[in-house]
Amino acid sequence: MSDLIGYLVTGLGIGAGFALVASGLVAIYRVTRVVNFAQGAFAVLAAMLTASLLGAGVPHGLAELGGVTLGALTGLLVGAVAVGRPGTSPGTSLIVTLGLGVLAYAVEIVIWGDQPRSYPGVPGVAELAGARLQAHYLLIIAVTVPVFALMAWFFTRTDPGRALSACASNRYAAQVVGIDVRRMGLLAFTLGGALGGLAGVLTTPVQQVTFDSDVALIVNGFAAAVLGGLTRPVVALAGGLLLGVAQTLAAGYGGGAYQVEVALVLMLTVMIVQAARTGPVAETAR
Amino acid sequence: MRRWIPAGLLIAVLALLPPLLPERHLATFVLLALAATVTVGVSLLMGYAGQVSLGQASFYAIGAYAAGLLAVHGVPPLLGLLAAPVIAAVAATLLGAPLLRLRGHHLAFATLAVQLILLSLLAQADWAGGAIGLQGIPRLSIGGFELRADLGYAYAAGSVLLIAVLIARNVIESRAGRGMRAAATSETAAAASGVAIGGYRLAVFALSAAFAGLAGGVYAFYLGYLAPGSFPVLLSIEFVVMAVVGGLGTIAGPLVGAGVIVLLVQLLNTLGTQPGMPGYAPAVLSYAVYAVILVVCVLYLPKGLVPAARSAAGKLRRGSA
Numbered sequence: 335m336s337d338l339i340g341y342l343v344t345g346l347g348i349g350a351g352f353a354l355v356a357s358g359l360v361a362i363y364r365v366t367r368v369v370n371f372a373q374g375a376f377a378v379l380a381a382m383l384t385a386s387l388l389g390a391g392v393p394h395g396l397a398e399l400g401g402v403t404l405g406a407l408t409g410l411l412v413g414a415v416a417v418g419r420p421g422t423s424p425g426t427s428l429i430v431t432l433g434l435g436v437l438a439y440a441v442e443i444v445i446w447g448d449q450p451r452s453y454p455g456v457p458g459v460a461e462l463a464g465a466r467l468q469a470h471y472l473l474i475i476a477v478t479v480p481v482f483a484l485m486a487w488f489f490t491r492t493d494p495g496r497a498l499s500a501c502a503s504n505r506y507a508a509q510v511v512g513i514d515v516r517r518m519g520l521l522a523f524t525l526g527g528a529l530g531g532l533a534g535v536l537t538t539p540v541q542q543v544t545f546d547s548d549v550a551l552i553v554n555g556f557a558a559a560v561l562g563g564l565t566r567p568v569v570a571l572a573g574g575l576l577l578g579v580a581q582t583l584a585a586g587y588g589g590g591a592y593q594v595e596v597a598l599v600l601m602l603t604v605m606i607v608q609a610a611r612t613g614p615v616a617e618t619a620r
Numbered sequence: 621m622r623r624w625i626p627a628g629l630l631i632a633v634l635a636l637l638p639p640l641l642p643e644r645h646l647a648t649f650v651l652l653a654l655a656a657t658v659t660v661g662v663s664l665l666m667g668y669a670g671q672v673s674l675g676q677a678s679f680y681a682i683g684a685y686a687a688g689l690l691a692v693h694g695v696p697p698l699l700g701l702l703a704a705p706v707i708a709a710v711a712a713t714l715l716g717a718p719l720l721r722l723r724g725h726h727l728a729f730a731t732l733a734v735q736l737i738l739l740s741l742l743a744q745a746d747w748a749g750g751a752i753g754l755q756g757i758p759r760l761s762i763g764g765f766e767l768r769a770d771l772g773y774a775y776a777a778g779s780v781l782l783i784a785v786l787i788a789r790n791v792i793e794s795r796a797g798r799g800m801r802a803a804a805t806s807e808t809a810a811a812a813s814g815v816a817i818g819g820y821r822l823a824v825f826a827l828s829a830a831f832a833g834l835a836g837g838v839y840a841f842y843l844g845y846l847a848p849g850s851f852p853v854l855l856s857i858e859f860v861v862m863a864v865v866g867g868l869g870t871i872a873g874p875l876v877g878a879g880v881i882v883l884l885v886q887l888l889n890t891l892g893t894q895p896g897m898p899g900y901a902p903a904v905l906s907y908a909v910y911a912v913i914l915v916v917c918v919l920y921l922p923k924g925l926v927p928a929a930r931s932a933a934g935k936l937r938r939g940s941a
Binding site for chain 1: 672674718719721722723724725726728729730732733734736737740741744853854857860861864900903904905907908910911912914915918919922
């Protein structure tokens with residue numbers, strides 16, 4: 335029983351990381367219809383910078399803030415290249431973000447080398463209903479939940495947030511009422527970058543980061559986001575948590591093997607079922 | 621008659637170039653020809669069937685492992701090489717039946733997921749050598765004549781490329797090819813005109829997988845050693861880069877794209893391994909090249925090098941006439 339609780343909480347912690355990556359994807363996709371392949375790179379860059387800052391003696395909190403800021407700036411930069419040119423189709427933008435993700439590899443290796451990096455998070459072991467787990471997982475959950483609440487508030491209660499939601503629901507109508515859709519796209523990319531960066535900064539103490547860990551992050555993030563059709567942040571949160579728990583349960587009871595497969599097969603199943611429900615032809619999606 | 625000129629040119633290059641190359645460049649030639657073979661399939665898939673595959677390296681891996689495993693277990697290498705594309709195509713058909721319901725970025729992520737699953741399974745499969753890899757694959761032998769030198773593999777890879785190009789050309793010019801081109805522009809219109817879209821999409825997917833499998837088979841015998849690490853996700857992305865840069869929906873595009881990128885990466889590799897360069901230089905330079913070429917090409921030459929060159933040549937001709 336205590337094993338189960340341990341796995342559950344650890345899974346929620348890992349899943350919260352996926353959910354943050356997913357929410358970044360959703361924030362960008364809603365507004366621009368672009369699936370941002372460089373989302374994992376934001377996390378890696380932020381984590382790498384945080385590791386360096388901590389190594390240079392910058393206190394916790396400030397170092398993490400630096401990482402998230404770098405994520406946001408990178409997001410803005412990626413957005414400027416991917417959607418900055420008027421008339422770029424979402425399919426083209428996807429390929430552009432794919433290229434920028436690979437470019438991030440080059441930058442990361444030049445600055446930080448190709449060895450895995452990590453830094454200490456919340457030290458110690460927490461006890462929860464008899465289960466022992468790394469205390470850092472609790473921090474991940476404790477940060478993720480308010481972040482999602484803050485996002486819900488931002489999207490529904492503030493002017494820029496409502497402008498973003500307007501672009502998401504009807505680009506044309508948003509343009510008509512005077513919202514600069516392109517600038518909103520850049521704002522969405524910046525927000526996505528910050529969320530991706532936050533995911534990287536939070537999960538690195540429990541999961542080492544290398545320059546190419548972005549593939550695992552983006553695939554898991556996409557898997558979480560696709561549950562909500564890439565447009566609903568709250569479903570993405572639920573999806574991320576579900577994915578994290580499924581993976582830790584599979585790893586815990588399956589002896590460590592096949593945890594990658596669990597998430598991926600789940601994602602494939604969800605997508606195929608969704609496609610079967612909505613019908614295969616969606617020409618407007620191009 | 622004119623339509624045979626490019627084919628003749630290709631045959632001439634593939635037949636005459638290898639003996640002229642110094643030994644150290646033959647390896648590049650082999651890898652280039654194999655990459656071009658896979659890219660022909662990717663270009664067919666993206667340009668004619670409108671599907672993005674970010675997992676094409678998985679069929680390369682399936683072909684390579686199929687040929688390698690068969691040969692290790694005593695099947696004649698040539699038979700193993702012939703089985704490689706068949707097994708890859710069968711795998712693609714089985715995977716494609718559910719996956720090809722997906723479109724656009726969903727399909728891209730689905731194919732990526734398939735490759736990650738395959739790599740993870742291969743790393744855990746003891747019968748395929750696990751994470752350490754499959755060792756001791758015999759060399760390719762055809763009728764008792766064993767290919768040892770790189771020159772032999774240069775011809776093997778060249779023949780494989782030629783087969784892929786000829787098949788792709790015939791498919792494009794067939795009735796099915798026209799139907800697919802129509803479907804890539806508008807599925808609804810094509811379906812309304814009586815094109816059996818589902819079947820064609822699956823067939824192209826299987827065909828492109830067969831090309832990748834065939835190239836993978838040659839790769840297995842050429843290197844004699846296979847590991848999951850030889851088929852990273854980045855390899856799949858490289859094939860997409862080559863196809864996009866060369867120009868989707870043309871036959872010459874994948875050849876030009878693969879040629880330009882492999883040669884450029886090779887050049888930078890030589891540059892990066894010069895004394896005085898840091899140890900990470902080759903990797904960094906190749907990542908940067910893939911990324912910059914892909915982004916610049918997609919944004920400023922969206923049709924790719926070959927169509928851009930053709931329209932430039934057409935303008936020149938009209939200008940002088």
